[in-house]
Amino acid sequence: MRKLKCNDCPNIITKKYDGQSKKMLQAQMLKTPKSYKLKYSNSANDNIVRIIISNDYDSNKGLLLCYKFNRYSELISPFILKFPKIDIVGLLDKIILELSESERKRVFNIKEEVPVITDTQILYENKKTFYVVTAYLFGFYSFIFKNYTNDVFIPTYSYTFDLSHISNAEKRDETDNTKIIKPESKLSFSIDKNWIPYTHLTYNGTPGTAGANVIVTIPQSIKTGQLYIYNAASTNVAINYILWGYNLENFTVLLDSIKESILPICKNIPSGLEYQKIPDETINTLSTVYQIICMTRSSLLLVNNTYGVVLYFDDIKIRRGLGFNNIVKYGLYSGDYYIYVPPEYELTFFNKSDSNFIFSGDNTKKSTDTIDGVVYDFYYGTIKIVITGSFQPISIYTKSYGYLNCKDIMIYSETCSFILPDEKPYLIPYI
Structure with a gap:
């Protein structure tokens, strides 16, 4: 009988040979x-x-x-x-x-097989839903992501782009149904600016109808650092990609090799605007240095379309731009402020129910909308802001187009105390 070996059974088998070594x-x-x-x-x-x-x-x-x-x-x-x-x-x-x-x-010597997990087997958690509208600029319709706030794509997550807004739909002439006034907009992404769609896109429904969306999945295996925005329904391949997203050329993918958070890219300051001379003051937020520009007591909300819709403020009395870019915060101090808003950009302030930042407007120019489960009042025309003390940063949010680079744009600043209240505010009726 051949020699048996078993190291696991000391209590069952002994291995002595008639008591001899x-x-x-x-x-x-x-x-x-x-x-x-x-x-x-x-x-x-x-x-x-x-x-x-x-x-x-x-x-x-x-x-x-x-x-x-x-x-x-x-x-x-x-x-x-x-x-x-x-x-x-x-x-x-x-x-x-x-x-x-x-x-x-x-x-029976059954070895457990380690399953090979592929990207298609992973259930990707939806990281964020973006609400998409289109706006007409330079002769064609481009995309605006209403709740975009310098977001990046993170591997192993998916992102939903809600396309249900009517501006994404095709629009035909009411008297001549064969005439297309506005073509359908189909949001898409490309890796190499070559109009070849990214492979991990899932479309649901028809753009401009309830439930329509496109889901972008970012697998762990992704190698590219950007996904470029474009309209897959358009035949105009000559359009610069940066215009498709209203100055947002692409979404950055946070690859494993990137260890630090990506800072927002500053936008160009539109030509013809002057800065108001103010005391030098800066604040640091997440390693980004912001310049504080003091709001004047009466200002006009203006829109610059040079590189896409960007909001900024103009001193309504001296008609001088207060300036803007992605590293600007508008400083407010205690007192009353008046802002004049065009109807197309009716807006609200995400003041988080802060009693030190109260705003109101003309009820005939008021509407309501629900954002992230919270009901907000939107105004155009004259909006009055009353500041009674320190408050957390305030975001401006337009009803039609979202943030438009105005996330946490207003801050409380004692440096701006030199801006005196208007004894006779310069009020204009804005229809």
Whole structure:
């Protein structure tokens, strides 16, 4: 019988040779004449025989776990016919039937396969939903992401772009249905600015109808650092990609190699605007240095379309721009402020119910809308802001186009205390 090895069963099988050590047996064999064979009994083998013919459940189960099914079958095969009255096979069947899952894998050498997870098997969590509208600029319609705030795409997440707004739909002439006034807009993304759509896009519904969206999935295996915005329904391939997104050329993908958060890119200051001379003051926010420009007590909200819709403020009395770009915050101090807003850009302030920042307007120029589950009042025309103390940064949000780069744009600043209240505010009726 070949030598058996089992390191897992010390309580079942002993490996002494008639009480003698291996060295003693070797010494005896050297002294014994070659014509005479030294006989000894291997108690390990004897124990195996005794276990098998004993038909003891626990001992045989231990032996089966030790030597696994194939070797155990070899061990019991000589005794099946030799001891017909002992139901050796029946005992084996019973033991196998009652094995636990882990014991069964051990006995039959079943190795657990590690599943290979592919990108298509991953259920991607939706990181954010962007609300998409289109606006007419330079002779074609481009996309505005209403709640975009310098977001980046993160691998292993998906992002939903809601296309249900009517501005994404095709518009035909009411008197001539064959005449298309506005073509359908189909938001898409490209890796190389080549009009070839990114492969991980899932479209649902028809743009401009309820439930329409496109889901962008960012797999872990993505290699590109940007996804460029364009309109897949357009045939005008000559349009610069930066115009498709109203100055937002692409969404940045935060690859594994990027360890630090990406800072927003500053936009160009429109030509012809002058800065008001103010005390030098800056604030640091997430490693970005912002310049504080003090709001005048009466200002006009203007729109610059040079590189896409961007909001800024103009001193209404001296008609001088207060200035803007992505590193500007508008400072307000205690007192009353008046802002004049064009109807197309009716807006609200995300003041987080802060009692130190109260705004109101003409009820005839008021509407309401729900943003992220909260109902807000939107105004155009003359909006009055009353500041009574320090407040957290305030965002401006337009009803039609969203933030337009005005996330956390207004801050409380004691440096702006030199801006005196208007005794006679310059009020204009804005229809």
